[in-house]
Amino acid sequence: MQKEKKKTRKIRTKLLTYIVPIVVLMIAILVGVSTELSKKELTKMATSQLESSITNQSDNIESWMNDLLTYFSSVKNTIENGPKEQEIIQRTLDANYKFNKNAPDGLYIGGSDGSYMEASQLKSKSFDPTTREWYKQGLTRVEMAFGPVYKAVDGKPVISATGILNDGSDVVKVIGADVSIDKISVIVNSGVKMDHASSTLIDISDSNKIIADRDTSRLSKQISESDSNKLYSGIAKALNKGNLSTQNIASYIVSFREISGTDLVLVSYVKQSVILAPVTNLARILILLGIVSVLIIIVLVVLVVNRVVAPISVITKHIKSMSDGDFTIDVDIDSNDEIGDMGGRIHEFVDSMRDMIHSINSESMKLREESDNSDSVSRSMFNASKAQGEAMKQLNETVDQLAEAVNEIASDATTLAQIVTDTRDNSEKADASMKETVLISKKGIEDMRHLSIAMDEIQKANSNLVNSINDVGKASEEITNIVSLIHEIAEETNLLSLNASIEAARAGEAGRGFAVVASEIGNLANTSASNAKNISDLIAQVHRLIENAVNEADVSAKSIEENGKLIEVAVSTFDQIYNNIQESHSSMEKMVKNVEKVDEVATNVAAISEEQAASAEEILATSNNMVEQAENITQSSQDVADNSHELANTSETLTDYVHRFKI
Amino acid sequence: MNSRIFKKLLSLAVVSFVFVSTLTSCGSNQGNSADGVKVKLIMTDTKDAFRKNLSDNIKEQASSQGVNLTMVNTGDDVDKQAKEVRKAKSEGYKAIILRLSDAETALQMNVASNGLPIIYVNTQPNDEHLSDSEYIYVGSKEQDAGKYQADYVYKKLNNPSSFNAIIFEGEKGHSGTIGRTSAVKKFFRQKNVSVNYVFMDYANWTSEEAKAKFNTFMKTKQSVDAIFCNNDTMAIGAVEALKENGLDPKKIPVCGVDASKEGCQSIVDGDMSFTVLQDAETQAEMAVKCASLLGKGKSIKDVKYATDDGKYIWVPFKPVDSSNASQYK
Numbered sequence: 001m002q003k004e005k006k007k008t009r010k011i012r013t014k015l016l017t018y019i020v021p022i023v024v025l026m027i028a029i030l031v032g033v034s035t036e037l038s039k040k041e042l043t044k045m046a047t048s049q050l051e052s053s054i055t056n057q058s059d060n061i062e063s064w065m066n067d068l069l070t071y072f073s074s075v076k077n078t079i080e081n082g083p084k085e086q087e088i089i090q091r092t093l094d095a096n097y098k099f100n101k102n103a104p105d106g107l108y109i110g111g112s113d114g115s116y117m118e119a120s121q122l123k124s125k126s127f128d129p130t131t132r133e134w135y136k137q138g139l140t141r142v143e144m145a146f147g148p149v150y151k152a153v154d155g156k157p158v159i160s161a162t163g164i165l166n167d168g169s170d171v172v173k174v175i176g177a178d179v180s181i182d183k184i185s186v187i188v189n190s191g192v193k194m195d196h197a198s199s200t201l202i203d204i205s206d207s208n209k210i211i212a213d214r215d216t217s218r219l220s221k222q223i224s225e226s227d228s229n230k231l232y233s234g235i236a237k238a239l240n241k242g243n244l245s246t247q248n249i250a251s252y253i254v255s256f257r258e259i260s261g262t263d264l265v266l267v268s269y270v271k272q273s274v275i276l277a278p279v280t281n282l283a284r285i286l287i288l289l290g291i292v293s294v295l296i297i298i299v300l301v302v303l304v305v306n307r308v309v310a311p312i313s314v315i316t317k318h319i320k321s322m323s324d325g326d327f328t329i330d331v332d333i334d335s336n337d338e339i340g341d342m343g344g345r346i347h348e349f350v351d352s353m354r355d356m357i358h359s360i361n362s363e364s365m366k367l368r369e370e371s372d373n374s375d376s377v378s379r380s381m382f383n384a385s386k387a388q389g390e391a392m393k394q395l396n397e398t399v400d401q402l403a404e405a406v407n408e409i410a411s412d413a414t415t416l417a418q419i420v421t422d423t424r425d426n427s428e429k430a431d432a433s434m435k436e437t438v439l440i441s442k443k444g445i446e447d448m449r450h451l452s453i454a455m456d457e458i459q460k461a462n463s464n465l466v467n468s469i470n471d472v473g474k475a476s477e478e479i480t481n482i483v484s485l486i487h488e489i490a491e492e493t494n495l496l497s498l499n500a501s502i503e504a505a506r507a508g509e510a511g512r513g514f515a516v517v518a519s520e521i522g523n524l525a526n527t528s529a530s531n532a533k534n535i536s537d538l539i540a541q542v543h544r545l546i547e548n549a550v551n552e553a554d555v556s557a558k559s560i561e562e563n564g565k566l567i568e569v570a571v572s573t574f575d576q577i578y579n580n581i582q583e584s585h586s587s588m589e590k591m592v593k594n595v596e597k598v599d600e601v602a603t604n605v606a607a608i609s610e611e612q613a614a615s616a617e618e619i620l621a622t623s624n625n626m627v628e629q630a631e632n633i634t635q636s637s638q639d640v641a642d643n644s645h646e647l648a649n650t651s652e653t654l655t656d657y658v659h660r661f662k663i
Numbered sequence: 664m665n666s667r668i669f670k671k672l673l674s675l676a677v678v679s680f681v682f683v684s685t686l687t688s689c690g691s692n693q694g695n696s697a698d699g700v701k702v703k704l705i706m707t708d709t710k711d712a713f714r715k716n717l718s719d720n721i722k723e724q725a726s727s728q729g730v731n732l733t734m735v736n737t738g739d740d741v742d743k744q745a746k747e748v749r750k751a752k753s754e755g756y757k758a759i760i761l762r763l764s765d766a767e768t769a770l771q772m773n774v775a776s777n778g779l780p781i782i783y784v785n786t787q788p789n790d791e792h793l794s795d796s797e798y799i800y801v802g803s804k805e806q807d808a809g810k811y812q813a814d815y816v817y818k819k820l821n822n823p824s825s826f827n828a829i830i831f832e833g834e835k836g837h838s839g840t841i842g843r844t845s846a847v848k849k850f851f852r853q854k855n856v857s858v859n860y861v862f863m864d865y866a867n868w869t870s871e872e873a874k875a876k877f878n879t880f881m882k883t884k885q886s887v888d889a890i891f892c893n894n895d896t897m898a899i900g901a902v903e904a905l906k907e908n909g910l911d912p913k914k915i916p917v918c919g920v921d922a923s924k925e926g927c928q929s930i931v932d933g934d935m936s937f938t939v940l941q942d943a944e945t946q947a948e949m950a951v952k953c954a955s956l957l958g959k960g961k962s963i964k965d966v967k968y969a970t971d972d973g974k975y976i977w978v979p980f981k982p983v984d985s986s987n988a989s990q991y992k
Contacts, residue, residue, distance in 0.1 A: 048791075051791065052791075055791070112883075112884075138886065139861070139862075139883045140860055140861055140862050140863050140864075140865040141862060142861055142864050142876055142879050143835075143864050145864075164879055164882075164883070166879060170882070172882045172883050172884075204852070205848070205852075240852075240853065241853070242849040242852075242853060258841075258845065260836060260841055261835065263769055263848070
């Protein structure tokens, strides 16, 4: 704000520093020029007025003089051309006494012979006219003319019109008339036709003697170039130089006019300051007006600048708000100039910015939501993959266990096979024993005598048989147990594979391979179970056969015991025994066949178990791989989660930023 | 900023220059088309030797300068002069060359001219009735004539501190009379020579009057050392009077003005001592030139001898004494 104010002041100050000096200069020039022009014009006017005044005055003096001269000349002419008698001339002179008020004494005539005539009314004392100034003046011309001013006998300044009277006589006579210079003084002093102007009449033939002047102390005094009054010394200088053009002397405008027919010069002068007083006044008024107009201009400039700058400062404020992110401003400038245009543009800009930020804001909100979503999704995915990993591990463990179980089955099957083999061997041994029994029984029949011994041996052999058969029974029970265990394991495996299938299905594409394996495992487990069932069925058959064999052996033993006791009976029953043995033998053979079958099955089981074990190994490897992959997935989903978290953070930051704009 | 202002000023200057030069060229075109300006010459009479000389020269100059000139003689009749001046415009004249019968009537003629420029010759109007390139005077400075006379006498009398002089003046009130006489007096006043004007009277340009006045002077029994005459005619009369009174014009220098044939002859004859040539030929040339220029609406300021105020063409006098008088006979 401080800065803004400073700026505003700067514009105003700048404008003022440009405008004010120019205006002042222009006004000064205007005042100067108009003053100078009016000075010139006024001086010109004053000069022409002074000149017309002096012309008028000199014309007046000249016409006054000419009138008198005409008058005198007519009298002279009358005398010259009239009768030359003294009385008549005297009468003429008398008649002109007081005829003209400017020459009240009338005319007089002086001769070189000392004669003198004048109006008889004057009654002057007689004198020698040739000694008089007027006489000397008159001698220089025939045509009457005024000579220089001189002092009359009575000491008064007088001007005489004189001329030679051409009366045809040999005596030179001068006719003259004295004229009071009072009338000239009146014309000079009062006939000035210009205010504040003064005139003075100077006789240049008599060292610039002043004839008429308002300053009576100067009358009849000569003015010299060394006069203490600069005006008069200047006039004297101009007169001596013969420069009679209108000129400026000592702050006066001075005009000169020669009075024709005389050596008189009329000088009129007027003080320049008097003439230029209106100009000074005008200049004063103009300067005042100038100052006023400068002040008005300053005020106007300040006002206009304020008016013009006000919207700018509003705009500046708005721009500042905008730079602070506030776009809630409403630029409303109703001036129709460039600033208004600027305001309008800013208004448009703010509008478009507002729209833009608005859309950015909503977009960023959306983004934020989406990033939040993806964050949670990635989180759940992470969790899922983690769970999957764990499940995988469990599966792995299960598969491990399965493998172990399968291995166990395999070893059991091997053991079973071994046992079966042993059993077969035993059966074969039993068979062989049976055959030997048959042989012996045949021998018994033959060797009845060795019956008792043989009986013992039979008894022994029978108990051995019973033991072997019991062993077989035990072994088959064991097999039954193992088979049921296998069955259980198979069931469990099947269950696990089912589980695995489900999990694999849940894992989607990644678990598809696994699902295949899991179903394979399931199949294998089913196969294992059915085989185990077969085995158990077979074992049950074996068991029954063994029970039969045992029962037979028991029956044989009883029979042998009975035979032992009933040797006699034995011989009779010997055949029966033999038959029984024969029967036993065939059972035995059946049994051996069954055992062989069992052996076959057991071998088969062992092979399958081994295959199973191999498959389990494969499964294990696969599931290890899967665990690894699941771990990778977990890691990736962790990364995804991290990224989506970061994204969420970024979108939050963006949202924060966008929220900083007020719209 | 400065350069912009400068450019503006420059363009303004160029524009105004073009404008002004267009105007000027237009003006000059008009001038050229109006060649052969019609000019009216109004003379009082040609009785006087100088006026005859002047009017002859004006006619000659008009034909040589291609000016269509018509001359009218009016005598001393002011009304006739005014009438001629008044009708000049309607007659199609572009300028008037006028010899006033009375110098005081200049204002009347200015008004009567109806805006036609007037070139005054021989009779000099009052300065206030002249104006720049409109009403002008072509002539010689009367004062110069008197100055030349005074200077000649001053030298002839070997720089005297005082001497007796006679002045025979022309017509009373005539510009030549006043100017020439006052110039003589002024010259000596400025030289601090105490001149005793033993006789000074109007002889109205005529030798008879001069002679008569001199005889009257002789009656006063005063001596004279030099005689100044406002023209040659009076000077010749003065010389005759001197001779008649037994005085030697070689000892008493008699000076005239105009360098008329008679005057020059008198000088050649050893009677008159000095005269001043009023250069009628150059005055005529200038008058016709100015009439032509003013008739075309142009200024005379560039004309030779023109004064700064554009009111006068001062054709200089030429001093004539025994050394050169024969040239002008």
